[in-house]
Amino acid sequence: MFRKITAFLAIFAVTIGMACLAFAQDPSGAETLAKNPNSPVDYVWILVCGFLVFFMQAGFAMVEAGFCRAKNATNLMAKNTIDFVMASLIFMAFGFALMMGNDYRGLIGTSGWFLHGENYDVGRYLMFFWQLVFAGTAATIVSGAVAERLKFKAYFLYSILVTAVIYPIYGHWVWGGGWLSKLPFGAGHVDFAGSGVVHTIGGFVGLAGALVLGPRFGKFDKDRKPRAIPGHSITLAALGTFILWFGWFGFNPGSTFSAHQLRIAVVAVNTNLAAAAGAAVAILLVYLKTKKWDVGMMLNGCLAGLVAVTAPCAWIEAWAAVAIGAVAGAIVVVGVYFWENRGVDDPVGAVSVHGLNGVWGLISVGIFADGTYGLGSTSEPFVKGLLYGGGYSQLIAQLIGAAVCVSWAFALGFIGFKLMDKFFGIRVSPQEELKGLDIPEHGTPAYPNFYTYSN
Amino acid sequence: MFRKITAFLAIFAVTIGMACLAFAQDPSGAETLAKNPNSPVDYVWILVCGFLVFFMQAGFAMVEAGFCRAKNATNLMAKNTIDFVMASLIFMAFGFALMMGNDYRGLIGTSGWFLHGENYDVGRYLMFFWQLVFAGTAATIVSGAVAERLKFKAYFLYSILVTAVIYPIYGHWVWGGGWLSKLPFGAGHVDFAGSGVVHTIGGFVGLAGALVLGPRFGKFDKDRKPRAIPGHSITLAALGTFILWFGWFGFNPGSTFSAHQLRIAVVAVNTNLAAAAGAAVAILLVYLKTKKWDVGMMLNGCLAGLVAVTAPCAWIEAWAAVAIGAVAGAIVVVGVYFWENRGVDDPVGAVSVHGLNGVWGLISVGIFADGTYGLGSTSEPFVKGLLYGGGYSQLIAQLIGAAVCVSWAFALGFIGFKLMDKFFGIRVSPQEELKGLDIPEHGTPAYPNFYTYSN
Amino acid sequence: MFRKITAFLAIFAVTIGMACLAFAQDPSGAETLAKNPNSPVDYVWILVCGFLVFFMQAGFAMVEAGFCRAKNATNLMAKNTIDFVMASLIFMAFGFALMMGNDYRGLIGTSGWFLHGENYDVGRYLMFFWQLVFAGTAATIVSGAVAERLKFKAYFLYSILVTAVIYPIYGHWVWGGGWLSKLPFGAGHVDFAGSGVVHTIGGFVGLAGALVLGPRFGKFDKDRKPRAIPGHSITLAALGTFILWFGWFGFNPGSTFSAHQLRIAVVAVNTNLAAAAGAAVAILLVYLKTKKWDVGMMLNGCLAGLVAVTAPCAWIEAWAAVAIGAVAGAIVVVGVYFWENRGVDDPVGAVSVHGLNGVWGLISVGIFADGTYGLGSTSEPFVKGLLYGGGYSQLIAQLIGAAVCVSWAFALGFIGFKLMDKFFGIRVSPQEELKGLDIPEHGTPAYPNFYTYSN
Amino acid sequence: MKKIEAVVRVEKLEELTEALDKFGYPGMMVTHIEGHGRQKGLTEQFRGREYKVNFLPKIKIEIVVKDADADKLVKAITGIARTGEIGDGKIFIYPVEDTVRIRTGEKGDGAI
Amino acid sequence: MKKIEAVVRVEKLEELTEALDKFGYPGMMVTHIEGHGRQKGLTEQFRGREYKVNFLPKIKIEIVVKDADADKLVKAITGIARTGEIGDGKIFIYPVEDTVRIRTGEKGDGAI
Amino acid sequence: MKKIEAVVRVEKLEELTEALDKFGYPGMMVTHIEGHGRQKGLTEQFRGREYKVNFLPKIKIEIVVKDADADKLVKAITGIARTGEIGDGKIFIYPVEDTVRIRTGEKGDGAI
Numbered sequence A, B, C: 001m002f003r004k005i006t007a008f009l010a011i012f013a014v015t016i017g018m019a020c021l022a023f024a025q026d027p028s029g030a031e032t033l034a035k036n037p038n039s040p041v042d043y044v045w046i047l048v049c050g051f052l053v054f055f056m057q058a059g060f061a062m063v064e065a066g067f068c069r070a071k072n073a074t075n076l077m078a079k080n081t082i083d084f085v086m087a088s089l090i091f092m093a094f095g096f097a098l099m100m101g102n103d104y105r106g107l108i109g110t111s112g113w114f115l116h117g118e119n120y121d122v123g124r125y126l127m128f129f130w131q132l133v134f135a136g137t138a139a140t141i142v143s144g145a146v147a148e149r150l151k152f153k154a155y156f157l158y159s160i161l162v163t164a165v166i167y168p169i170y171g172h173w174v175w176g177g178g179w180l181s182k183l184p185f186g187a188g189h190v191d192f193a194g195s196g197v198v199h200t201i202g203g204f205v206g207l208a209g210a211l212v213l214g215p216r217f218g219k220f221d222k223d224r225k226p227r228a229i230p231g232h233s234i235t236l237a238a239l240g241t242f243i244l245w246f247g248w249f250g251f252n253p254g255s256t257f258s259a260h261q262l263r264i265a266v267v268a269v270n271t272n273l274a275a276a277a278g279a280a281v282a283i284l285l286v287y288l289k290t291k292k293w294d295v296g297m298m299l300n301g302c303l304a305g306l307v308a309v310t311a312p313c314a315w316i317e318a319w320a321a322v323a324i325g326a327v328a329g330a331i332v333v334v335g336v337y338f339w340e341n342r343g344v345d346d347p348v349g350a351v352s353v354h355g356l357n358g359v360w361g362l363i364s365v366g367i368f369a370d371g372t373y374g375l376g377s378t379s380e381p382f383v384k385g386l387l388y389g390g391g392y393s394q395l396i397a398q399l400i401g402a403a404v405c406v407s408w409a410f411a412l413g414f415i416g417f418k419l420m421d422k423f424f425g426i427r428v429s430p431q432e433e434l435k436g437l438d439i440p441e442h443g444t445p446a447y448p449n450f451y452t453y454s455n
Numbered sequence D, E, F: 001m002k003k004i005e006a007v008v009r010v011e012k013l014e015e016l017t018e019a020l021d022k023f024g025y026p027g028m029m030v031t032h033i034e035g036h037g038r039q040k041g042l043t044e045q046f047r048g049r050e051y052k053v054n055f056l057p058k059i060k061i062e063i064v065v066k067d068a069d070a071d072k073l074v075k076a077i078t079g080i081a082r083t084g085e086i087g088d089g090k091i092f093i094y095p096v097e098d099t100v101r102i103r104t105g106e107k108g109d110g111a112i
């Protein structure tokens, strides 16, 4: 075993060692501070918000585990950890360069591999950290849609694919100075904190995975009627939702990438109101249908509101945030039934929460943007939507971006999962699925001291 | 169903749409920044602390679930989520205006409904966000005292009552420039971070609820002797306590509402010391009585210390924080026995933790305030208590405020719950209570994969 | 009982009351702000990071509970709470003075007892808060190594010993201007955020405890072969790991103790990369051995990477962080097997995660420090290691420090536990251990509503 | 010797135990089982979708008694466990060949 | 009257319940037990160390039936529960002296 | 055929399984039950208030054996499960009419 280790490390050192040769820019931060004595508060803001975004990893892990069965909890913990682990390493090596490196014809970035050379700079590292936690979020969304049947190995490879290719390239188009940001409509395609870049991408890659995998054993009865498969812990699901809501306060307000944009206060308020409206509408709609106060759907509704407001949060006012969140709450309810009735099995509702509402979020910018705020700045060009006399141009830019986002995510996701399936089969065996993935894949039951049902 | 949705949203848009007509002040923050170039650090401080306060919602959810039975865990998650959801919507519509709007005769605020018009301003949104997370905390405290027997519907309406009326009006009296803040004693009635405004209010509304409901089935035996009903997860209860302790570092230090008040360092230290002293005293007292190291009571003691130090935290020094916390730890132990022996059933100890110690916190200001710090400012008037030569005047102001707070919260809480009880009965049926509220109210058992006892 | 309380409090007041006599420096912060108008952002940064470090307490509690059995979960919650409770009180009374008071011959600090007199100053309180949360972390590490068999009483006393003596004195040597920081090699012995001061100390005191206690009943079979004792909740273990990872973003970047050190961005990135590399290597190594994706070891690997990068995080670049983390991942895997094969029972792997990797972290500074950054400052002296032409001198300083740290922690820990064992026996009875500590020690089962196995 | 096996509603356990104690039969084995019978199962729901649960939690009490005491105990249990609603449960009586008290090695009625 | 006690694989429960319903025997007691027999236990692992688990989760179904119905039910259960792999389980048949329906007090075959 | 039903202390399970394996009786059903008997229950406490728990976790082991082997197995179990303290438990012996091995359909002693 030891030989293996040393070998492994040797390679590492060599590969990456190259890095430290090239010369660096401002690694200590002295010059940057001299140039801009007010930067500390921006660094503090961005880092703290970034920490909150990182913490969303815990939120996703808890929500997904809570909404799935005890016999797959270990597997979900493994997947929700490994995706951020691989995201960190892969995005540092390739993703960041593809997304934020020097633009090549609006298609990809081409510099900053392994954060080496002139990227050894406090400003670049700061931007890397911020973009990384977002990449990690996009990656982890998928684990919910493919839960309880996807092999760990396949998920391992998938997380490399997403953070090395799918996410950074699309991200470049919108945030890296790529072609979508330069669309000749409105202010170009805009996505303030990533309803599209992060959530639509995650949601539709998830849809692709769910389709390639097919539904879980027992999700549909003989005559294709969907059956509920209750999750094993509502407390964990609720805890996870609170953690995500908390983390979203880093996700959206932090996306100003500057504390000198006092608009952060408006962003925080809008983020919160959309979450509340989404939760309220979702629980009320299900109540009208079943006369029960459905907690699971309320939690989904809350997340739906957060996803939807992510794109518009900086360009709208409070009442619009409520409206956007309310629609999101309705979309997630309808969406969950919609997919199930079409034989698509999405154990935690990731496709409806992140996929559909990511799209709604992008569109809502074209409707509700009120023209009081610009592109992460208080000056022109301002983003203006239909209801505020902005006409259709911004809406068009948003629709184009949404279409591209959905197609890109679904297509690459589908190809990726299909290829893996061809090579080694991405789904566990029926017996393993029946027994749960924890023991066959990991050897470790999640709750060995508890008497559990495995159905 | 869809017609319903559209209708619902239409109304929404209309009602709130009115908002966007009136003209706005500084929605982008450009002017504010120009006027005060140092404001970014204050915005960062207030928002980050506000996020921490929001996160306390998760803490309350976990503590209450942990201290109650598995068969009611879903219901507790539902209540702990819906209260913040409704708080967000209602406080935005009415509460904020009543609390922080232009003062009318020291009784209520009268402007800022729906955050509209000139409230579309970064500064106002910032203040709204801060006040909202506090309102949400006051609301969520009650769920513990009425746990395991209150109908979800009743709780839903209750959370509207608290965040639209009970909390904001009292809040106006103390923090909105209302009459209590202008009492002709000491510096007027002062409550730095809300031992009274948030915790005493929550605690005594909770007491009212517990009284109207009556004790849980099985809490007292035939001859009225109290029986312990152990909570279903000490790990969740401890996790929740840590989350609350963590969130309190936003709650108290953030209440300077400015990072330029370096006193925040003192506030943080005092907050922590009081929590520690409360926990230490509580576990030691119970140990003297039962010779067991009682974790549940230690967690309550920790929260008791935090509640108590919330009012004085900015006006005292370290040793006083320890003393205040120690007394709080004793109060919570005695309080828990006191209520139980009088036939009051408070499943998680909310009345003792928040109600009694909220009062103690208000009083302690009149005793320990050392005159080194003012009203959120480093200049006159300074707050001085008995032990530091301030005489009785501040103490009197505190006692008056405490009396008003208790009466207001208990009276309106009692009326509110009584009225609802008259109309539709706020308590679930005995069978439902026996089986647990999760399935009859929500349809969703919290732990379907686990073998649980329903006793 | 009440007489007891009053007595208790009287003593308190008197002892500490002394404090408030002496005159204070700048309790309101007015002068400090006047002297340095840019300090608010530093205060915000340090406090927020300190809050995150505090939150690590919850992380440790969850990881340890998750990795141990349900029948000891209450006990672990009790220990993980009481250690921070006692740390807060004891460190305020004695520890802080010993560590950060005026230096006496490079051995101990000698001023600031009870934070009294001139310590009633915003700057001193700020430093106290920061040092306290670190002391609390060192203390809580040990509970994992001695889990499932150490009496609560013994742990109670132990936490006093660690925070009053072991931690602060060694801390003084490195961070309080003591002799280790003045070693005539390299920049003296350096430990940026405490791989040694916090983690090696905690890890080796833990080793001492584990040795004095001996292994848990059933950990080794008749012929001394180690047996696995699976933990009761992988979800809690994973949640705890995410919380720790999150908290570490306060732990390391905050250790600049200033937001004007923009290097914080580099520190954050390095911290994250080491965690990822550690997790990746750990899970891959175990996979090579058992063909299972071992989640428990991945979580340990992640923490190992974090511990290791804690000392070097400010002096290295990204690729080095990956290398250091990767080695840490290997060390923890080898370490866990190593101790077990030698009959040492460390239920959660604390000795390998914190002890061994703390040492590796100290050493790695002497190897990977790249000379771009100084001692919490952007100016000379810079820290330079072997690979960057710094020669062996820094490495020597690190080796000396590591040796001292290990010896000090192990020796005092061993003596402390041995003495307690002599006096009252630190291990619970075999029957209590078999039944689990929750009921005999605390009276409270952690999961009374669940059907659990007690094996 | 006979074994009395009673399947009853969860909420009846406490009362039954007390009654049996009085009859001088403290000894019993209690098992949490899932029952299926005439009684309808519950309808639960998860994320908006309803599903039926066909098993209901029941308590199974087993007591080994002297032949002589069987009838009066059966009566006693029936009396306490009855609510008249479907789902009250059943009592089954089985023959027992022998009983051993592990602690002492005693056999026969004396060991019960 | 006889009691049929069947130890079967967890995944067979649903199918068996439906079948017994058809046979007019809705009534049954289901217990989650741990089985030990010819079938090998599982190897699990925790933090890098493997360990054997000697017990496997099994379902125990108990039904009290009229003498006449015993055989056909045993056949039915055997048919459904069989996979041919080690670990299919066993069926045990015991004599039952009497049955009481608590709700009505009925005794004998009528109470089943 | 007889069924041996032993109620024993939780901590005795491992040892008993090994012993029975040796005797050529690997097959058994293990149920986690709650026992009530002479042995006092525990006093627990929650948030400062004590309460009594009248049931103690016990292990119920059921083995169906050939008539011939019953006695020696009972002796073996008694020997291992005994501590001499109240709470050691009991062994009950019941008649069994038949056994079926589901996997093969075999009946009678051969199926055990």
Ligand SMILES: Nc1ncnc2c1ncn2[C@@H]1O[C@H](COP(=O)(O)OP(=O)(O)O)[C@@H](O)[C@H]1O
Binding pocket: D007, D034, D035, D036, D037, D038, D039, D056, D058, D085, D086, D087, D088, D089, D090, E026, E027, E028, E029, E030, E062, E063, E064, E065, E101, E102, E103, E112
């Ligand atoms: N024939 C049977 N064999 C075993 N258990 C039975 C039988 N009939 C009923 N039971 C048990 O008795 C419980 C109550 O029976 P049920 O038919 O629901 O109500 P009732 O006894 O009032 O008719 C069932 O849940 C089941 O566990």
Ligand SMILES: Nc1ncnc2c1ncn2[C@@H]1O[C@H](COP(=O)(O)OP(=O)(O)O)[C@@H](O)[C@H]1O
Binding pocket: E007, E034, E035, E036, E037, E038, E039, E056, E058, E085, E086, E087, E088, E089, E090, F026, F027, F028, F029, F030, F062, F063, F064, F065, F101, F102, F103, F112
């Ligand atoms: N003699 C027995 N007494 C009680 N239960 C038994 C006996 N033999 C087998 N069993 C039960 O039947 C289950 C299956 O038996 P096993 O030997 O594993 O497979 P098979 O029945 O196919 O030979 C075991 O898990 C055990 O619970």
Ligand SMILES: Nc1ncnc2c1ncn2[C@@H]1O[C@H](COP(=O)(O)OP(=O)(O)O)[C@@H](O)[C@H]1O
Binding pocket: D026, D027, D028, D029, D030, D062, D063, D064, D065, D101, D102, D103, D112, F007, F034, F035, F036, F037, F038, F039, F056, F058, F085, F086, F087, F088, F089, F090
């Ligand atoms: N008559 C009985 N019927 C069924 N189970 C019994 C009977 N008597 C005792 N038991 C079981 O045996 C266990 C031990 O019995 P107990 O009286 O506590 O100790 P001992 O057997 O040493 O006298 C009890 O917990 C109970 O489960």
